[in-house]
Amino acid sequence: MAIEKIKIRGARTHNLKNVSVDIPRNQFVVVTGVSGSGKSSLAFDTLYAEGQRRYAESVSSYARRFMDVLDRPDVDSIEGLSPSIAISQHTSTPTTRSTVATVTEIADYLRVLFAKVGVPYCPDHDVPLKKSGIHDMVDAALSLGAGARVMILSPVVRSAVADPDTVAGEMARRGFLRLRVDGEVCTVDALPVTDRGAVHSIEVVVDRLKITPEAKTRLADSFETAAKLSGGRTMLLNLSDGSIQAFNLHYGCPQCDYTIEDLTPAMFSFNNPLGACPYCEGTGIIEQFDPDIVVKDAALSIAEGAVCGYSRRNSARFAELRDLLARAGLSVETPWKDLPEWARVLVLDGDQKAAAKGAPRGLHYKGVIAELDLTWARARSESAKIGMRAMRRSCTCRHCGGERYRREVASVYLGEGASRVNIIGLMNMTLRQAAGQLESLVLSEQSRQIAEGPMDAIRKRIGFLCDVGLGYLTLSRQARTLSGGEAQRIRLAGQIGSALTGVLYVLDEPTIGLHQADCARLIATLKELVDNGNTVVAVEHDEEVIRAADFVVDMGPGAGELGGELVSCGTPQQVMDDPRSETGAYLAGRKAVTADRGVLENPLARTLRIVGATGHNLKGVTCDFPVGAISVVTGVS
Numbered sequence: 019m020a021i022e023k024i025k026i027r028g029a030r031t032h033n034l035k036n037v038s039v040d041i042p043r044n045q046f047v048v049v050t051g052v053s054g055s056g057k058s059s060l061a062f063d064t065l066y067a068e069g070q071r072r073y074a075e076s077v078s079s080y081a082r083r084f085m086d087v088l089d090r091p092d093v094d095s096i097e098g099l100s101p102s103i104a105i106s107q108h109t110s111t112p113t114t115r116s117t118v119a120t121v122t123e124i125a126d127y128l129r130v131l132f133a134k135v136g137v138p139y140c141p142d143h144d145v146p147l148k149k150s151g152i153h154d155m156v157d158a159a160l161s162l163g164a165g166a167r168v169m170i171l172s173p174v175v176r177s178a179v180a181d182p183d184t185v186a187g188e189m190a191r192r193g194f195l196r197l198r199v200d201g202e203v204c205t206v207d208a209l210p211v212t213d214r215g216a217v218h219s220i221e222v223v224v225d226r227l228k229i230t231p232e233a234k235t236r237l238a239d240s241f242e243t244a245a246k247l248s249g250g251r252t253m254l255l256n257l258s259d260g261s262i263q264a265f266n267l268h269y270g271c272p273q274c275d276y277t278i279e280d281l282t283p284a285m286f287s288f289n290n291p292l293g294a295c296p297y298c299e300g301t302g303i304i305e306q307f308d309p310d311i312v313v314k315d316a317a318l319s320i321a322e323g324a325v326c327g328y329s330r331r332n333s334a335r336f337a338e339l340r341d342l343l344a345r346a347g348l349s350v351e352t353p354w355k356d357l358p359e360w361a362r363v364l365v366l367d368g369d370q371k372a373a374a375k376g377a378p379r380g381l382h383y384k385g386v387i388a389e390l391d392l393t394w395a396r397a398r399s400e401s402a403k404i405g406m407r408a409m410r411r412s413c414t415c416r417h418c419g420g421e422r423y424r425r426e427v428a429s430v431y432l433g434e435g436a437s438r439v440n441i442i443g444l445m446n447m448t449l450r451q452a453a454g455q456l457e458s459l460v461l462s463e464q465s466r467q468i469a470e471g472p473m474d475a476i477r478k479r480i481g482f483l484c485d486v487g488l489g490y491l492t493l494s495r496q497a498r499t500l501s502g503g504e505a506q507r508i509r510l511a512g513q514i515g516s517a518l519t520g521v522l523y524v525l526d527e528p529t530i531g532l533h534q535a536d537c538a539r540l541i542a543t544l545k546e547l548v549d550n551g552n553t554v555v556a557v558e559h560d561e562e563v564i565r566a567a568d569f570v571v572d573m574g575p576g577a578g579e580l581g582g583e584l585v586s587c588g589t590p591q592q593v594m595d596d597p598r599s600e601t602g603a604y605l606a607g608r609k610a611v612t613a614d615r616g617v618l619e620n621p622l623a624r625t626l627r628i629v630g631a632t633g634h635n636l637k638g639v640t641c642d643f644p645v646g647a648i649s650v651v652t653g654v655s
């Protein structure tokens with residue numbers, strides 16, 4: 019038979035006076051009473067403390083070392099207790115790395131979502147990466163139709179200058195007879211090229227065959243071999259028209275050699291080396307050469323020494339910049355601030371970043387900062403670094419822009435076109451924006467099905483947080499900067515849909531700081547936890563919450579020494595009918611909160627006068643406060 023009650027006998031924690039009470043399990047229980055009456059002593063220091071202590075005893079001593087085990091409470095006995103989770107307003111020092119997203123577990127589900135349905139893009143070309151299975155390659159070959167003659171190639175050298183003789187020797191050793199060098203098929207011992215330095219692409223001819231329905235297995239074997247040779251890439255050459263289809267077993271850019279591993283959830287966390295920016299190790303901050311110090315005076319020209327260490331006096335480095343700017347149609351005599359933006363980027367960050375700012379093509383330069391980095395890395399002694407150290411400063415990591423993620427990870431998007439979003443964009447959204455973004459995602463039918471599970475979990479948590487008025491928080495907001503009420507509701511969201519059952523949840527004034535309108539939704543959520551087979555015990559003053567409870571425990575009658583007794587307990591109606599219960603009297607309307615003690619006839623008879631206050635933004639304020647009266651100072655924030 020299921021245990022239906024938690025039986026507390028002889029509780030004496032703090033000011034409790036031998037309290038014995040039966041609390042129904044699997045119900046919504048509110049512990050109420052005046053401040054200091056012993057509500058928290060009963061709910062947190064007795065019920066929760068004992069539940070947590072017993073749970074700790076059931077786990078290994080190793081696991082126990084990682085828990086804050088509470089002292090055994092002063093109580094004769096408690097029966098029918100289950101493992102307990104306290105959701106208080108004061109969390110135990112959350113780390114700087116915990117955020118709204120991590121505490122609510124939304125981050126975990128987002129990682130799964132990105133890993134499962136995220137589309138990786140090339141960070142340089144901004145085109146989606148493609149990958150194919152061996153069966154896709156075989157299908158493509160078969161679709162050319164019976165009788166078509168094809169070649170299966172393995173691109174071992176792509177857009178890189180390699181020594182063709184070495185490649186040919188290596189492939190001959192592995193038993194391959196033919197290569198395709200810059201589009202021309204030849205045997206390994208008779209390369210067609212005369213200019214060895216000008217070779218750009220070499221493919222190994224893995225197979226040549228005529229397509230027949232029976233060729234399926236052979237095609238698969240050949241594609242497999244081709245993929246193995248090149249690290250995943252294969253090509254299908256249709257000999258009848260010379261057309262080529264390229265495939266990649268891994269995600270690869272169709273326009274360059276950029277590839278990434280298969281996506282895993284771990285990649286979408288900057289707390290994990292797989293996802294963290296390798297330069298700042300996921301902190302977003304790095305000690306690096308600061309462009310604002312390297313360029314010491316923007317009014318000077320480069321020739322006059324605008325860029326530290328690159329003035330006319332440093333002849334070799336100066337000459338390089340002079341030639342570079344001359345090729346770009348500019349002059350080193352122009353003041354730094356008058357150079358076009360792309361030219362300043364070109365000088366500091368090199369041609370790749372400058373291209374994005376509209377620099378002409380063909381200006382090869384790696385940039386002053388990169389040169390300084392190299393010199394810094396090569397500097398053997400402290401004395402060699404001294405001059406350079408002055409140009410370094412801890413600042414936002416320029417590799418990840420302070421976003422902490424690896425660029426490979428930042429280039430993975432959910433959805434397509436204008437609605438696409440990466441992990442950084444999503445984390446910087448408010449909960450309400452994120453909900454809208456996820457709903458409007460354009461996903462293929464297949465992706466939609468895969469995404470359903472994690473999407474549902476995210477929707478549930480965000481929905482709850484918006485319902486209790488927290489839609490304005492961003493996912494990346496640090497947990498330690500939240501107010502007590504916010505933090506408690508955030509942690510509650512982590513429990514929603516965690517599907518735990520048989521748990522005793524103990525909450526500390528869950529309505530604190532909550533707008534009246536959001537209160538009903540919070541109550542509904544707590545009841546949902548109960549419906550999932552849990553017991554919820556909340557310490558609470560709010561009338562609406564008390565009325566919504568299945569069972570009320572009224573502590574009192576006074577505070578401190580005058581409290582610590584069980585005044586009344588039962589359903590809200592039973593407590594209302596109990597003549598001993600102060601809470602019941604208010605709930606039933608027999609007593610009312612009243613502030614009507616008359617208005618002072620002449621409040622300004624005696625005053626405290628402030629003359630000409632100018633603190634902060636005050637503009638010479640003079641004002642009288644009545645003595646012996648309550649005054650209210652109000653105004654916009």
Ligand SMILES: [Zn+2]
Binds near residue numbers: 273274
């Ligand atoms: Zn690319």
Ligand SMILES: [Zn+2]
Binds near residue numbers: 303
């Ligand atoms: Zn970084």
